[in-house]
Amino acid sequence: MKRPTVREIAARAGVSQGAVSYALNGRRGVSEATRHRVVEIARQLGWTPGGGTHRHVRRSAALGMVVNRPAAALTGEPFFSELMAGIRRELATGSASLLMQAAPSRSAELGIYRRWHREQTVGGVLLSDLRIGDTRPDELAAIGLPAVALGGPLGRSDLPSVWMNDRQAMRGVLEYLAGLGHRSVVRVAGPEPLWQTRTRTEAFVAAADRLGLANARTVHADYTEEVGADTARRVLTAKRPPTALVFDNDVMAVGGLMAAQGLGLAVPADVSIIAWDDSVLCRLVRPALSAVQRPIAEFGALAVSVLRRKVDGGSVADTCTSTPVFAVRGSTGRVPRR
Template identity: 85%
Template sequence: MREIAARAGVSQGAVSYALNGRRGVSEATRNRVVEIARQLGWTPGGGTHRHVRRSGALGMVVNRPAAALTGGPFFGALMSGIQRELVTGSASLLIQAAPGHSAELEIYRRWHGEQTVGGVLLLDLRIGDTRPDELAAIGLPAVALGGPLGRSDVPSVWMDDRQAMRGVLEYLAALGHRSVVRVAGPESFLQTRSRTEAFAAAAGRLGLADARTVYADYTDDGGADTTRRILKSKRPPTALVFDNEVMAVGGLAAAQGLGFGVPADLSVVAWDDSALCRLVRPALSAVHRPIAELGALAAAVLRRVIDGGTAADTATSAPVFAVRGSTGPVPRR
């Protein structure tokens, strides 16, 4: 009530009148108070559930297409890391899906107003993302997965994709590849931009004039369709780098369906090593990122913030490039 009163510029008594539907405040004041309260997560008749807040429950809202969630191992690895951290205490994880930005914010407001969770893990950072500011305004502790963001109120836990991208291109260049196409994830994601910038910088430094990025959707169908378009061009590349292993598996099948030998005609690299990369033939060279470690670190940092501690941006251990049968010397054409 103190926070609502301060934001609305009224007394706490006026807030009580407004929220309880009592006389004593104007309609304009009542509407202003109710709107501010709603923004902070208050709902009519909402409970407090303080016992849940004391348990340190964590929340996570997933705002992605269902195909992107069910088609790849990323979320399984992330969940295993989070649960590995939570098993050391009494905390639990509450996950809820949201169909869009507004719905996601409503969930955060409700969780905060009812004190359902002590804090949240923020997924899929986007370019110009307003959610860190909005969560700070709501007053709900949060840790972002991705970054670094460089802000103390919403610390981030992140993996160094830039260094990994430089390593991949240096490896391909050493094999003689000069025409490399990267099949990226959605362009709006912050991690996509980070990798795109690293890809362009490394390609420029290595003199790869025929290196470019195209965008897809993280699904196997998206990877396959994009690969077909690329390889049907007049001058197809000699190497493809995919932003996740699901697109890489789809792209590998599409390339082989078009008659391209891998790696005889085309080298293929995947991001996020998993069993998928080892089960296909040839096995995919892949960047192994510490996804489970990311989840465990994020949960640990969020618990620290909920308990009143301070936290800064934290990096995981470095990704490792695993070389397998899908990459080889540039073909002679």
């Protein structure tokens, strides 16, 4: 008899594919009555424990990560290098390895997850680049592949998140700028659909409202130096230019610094600039960039640690890294008199 698919079982039982995954794999998330109904219908369709559609995956020594971004964008991004350093550091403490693969689209990414699960290639995956309305958590649950989200918190019992406190960091940045007298602040953000962009935007808006920064606003870019520079030039040549720029990563911030200086502006005498993540780039330029220092390597290591526990059947929950800190350098100063 042909083995039934998750979709077929879900349709017959009148439940979601995720509920089928929970029921057949003995995971919490469905009632006992639903579990019994799903298992019984699955048996009727030809499913058998240990050998059917949702057999328990043997524990693989490998963990997986699929990246849906161009390779060139990753090689030039200090954040990703630091993240991978933390992941490798944690992997070195055990026998697991990391299988990483690039995917040109979200559908291709899901295809990789299905193949990995079907072939028992990995025991679990790290889910990166969370987006607003992201369907991948539900799809991974339906596949039955254990996962940990890089970012959040998502508040999902089936998908623990490891995250950094960007809200607190953003509040600290605006409080610092307000203390220097800045009232007109432009934040050059990452792509709008990303979860972390929305998190920072919400914190930025809330802090600006509380501090009375009526001229604080966010514009969106793409994390590259070129677009960061173009965006900085556009806002700095506007009729009412800001007195401070806050960039969502350090690559854009370097581009913004070069753009400001190219316009003949002095940093920080004419405009203050703040970067995010504080890679070595921030300390190589002049003036050195004030920056939010996030524990990125710790973030990667913690994600691997939580995923290992999940794959091994341990208790896991949303986990936050240590608190980001703010490094004050030469690119920020009191608001200029105009």
